[in-house]
Amino acid sequence: VAAALFLAQFVIGDYAQLMLTRIMVLAIYATGYNLLFGYTGLLSLGHAMFFATGLYAAALGTTRLGLSAPAAFLLAILLGVAVSAAIGAVALRAKGGAFMIVTLMFSQAFFLTVLYFGDYTRGDEGIVIADTVRVFQVLGHTVDLTAPTVRYNLALALLAFAIGVSYAAVRSHMGHVLIAIRENEDRTAMLGYDVARYKLLALVLSGTLSALAGATYALMFAYAGSTLASIQYSIHPLLWTLLGGAATTLGPLLGTGLMFTLVDVASGLTNAHLLVVGVTLILLVLFFPKGILGSLRQRWLGWLP
Numbered sequence: 001v002a003a004a005l006f007l008a009q010f011v012i013g014d015y016a017q018l019m020l021t022r023i024m025v026l027a028i029y030a031t032g033y034n035l036l037f038g039y040t041g042l043l044s045l046g047h048a049m050f051f052a053t054g055l056y057a058a059a060l061g062t063t064r065l066g067l068s069a070p071a072a073f074l075l076a077i078l079l080g081v082a083v084s085a086a087i088g089a090v091a092l093r094a095k096g097g098a099f100m101i102v103t104l105m106f107s108q109a110f111f112l113t114v115l116y117f118g119d120y121t122r123g124d125e126g127i128v129i130a131d132t133v134r135v136f137q138v139l140g141h142t143v144d145l146t147a148p149t150v151r152y153n154l155a156l157a158l159l160a161f162a163i164g165v166s167y168a169a170v171r172s173h174m175g176h177v178l179i180a181i182r183e184n185e186d187r188t189a190m191l192g193y194d195v196a197r198y199k200l201l202a203l204v205l206s207g208t209l210s211a212l213a214g215a216t217y218a219l220m221f222a223y224a225g226s227t228l229a230s231i232q233y234s235i236h237p238l239l240w241t242l243l244g245g246a247a248t249t250l251g252p253l254l255g256t257g258l259m260f261t262l263v264d265v266a267s268g269l270t271n272a273h274l275l276v277v278g279v280t281l282i283l284l285v286l287f288f289p290k291g292i293l294g295s296l297r298q299r300w301l302g303w304l305p
Helices: 002-008 014-039 047-063 069-091 097-116 148-171 173-183 185-190 195-221 232-244 251-269 273-287 292-299
Strands: 135-138 141-144
Touching (some): 002 014, 002 148, 014 047, 014 148, 014 173, 014 251, 047 069, 047 097, 047 232, 069 135, 097 232, 141 148, 148 173, 148 195, 173 185, 173 195, 185 195, 232 251, 232 273, 232 292, 251 273
Antiparallel strands (some): 135 141
16 A cells, blocks of 8 residues: 555645645554554544644644754654643543543543634644745754645655554454453453553553644645634544444544545535535445444455454
8 A cells, every 4th residue: 555655655646645645644644543543442522632732743843943844743743642641540440431531521621722722723723834944954854844845745654654653553462352351341351461551551652643643734835724623624534434444543644645535525525525425424434334344354355353
């Protein structure tokens, strides 16, 4: 898949390249979400908070603190670890539907905080990152994030990294325990595993990948706005994951790409594009109840990761 995406840039047009770059960045976000929802069985409606943590850390780091793009990116990842660990320590005391509600409350509080400190975050208007900040030196080489080809290949590299981390984590001892927790948390605890610690690890890893995606989005597209911290961006990764196939390695990427393509094509055909999208999603859920890749793996392709 990574090889196909790399080769695609030589045959697609400028618009398709920009769209695919955005899909790959947001697929990193969905991949992080899948670790918590798909493999651990924890439904979160607060992941926009982690995405926005990386988004605003990168944006404010470059515009307010005078950091270079790489330094702001590292700051975003560190804050992603810290915020997800702090939220996890509190939210994971709840289970099931209560966990979903607690994460939603934290995320809404974060969203309202972004609006309240509008003098710094610029609220709905958002922060625009200057092009000069997006050109920097790494090991003696100039990286220009204003160049579409550079953005595309960097997004691909980060997506490959995120998928690799997800795949390695799921195949590790920790991943087997997470799946056991998803299937039967009480029995996993009876076997002697520290369920709370493993769930916290899953949340921190998921939140950190989400923050990485947020920082990448801000630096690549030079924008950070409060819309990206709203509940809509907590529902998006859930939808993308369900569509592509929860608990599959490539499901989040497929779901993100399919949703963006569907919206793009439908909006070009009719003003009622959301109706077309909604009907299509209903049909997909009816005929692919475990998502596209999840259903294909269950029925015919058992080797799919």
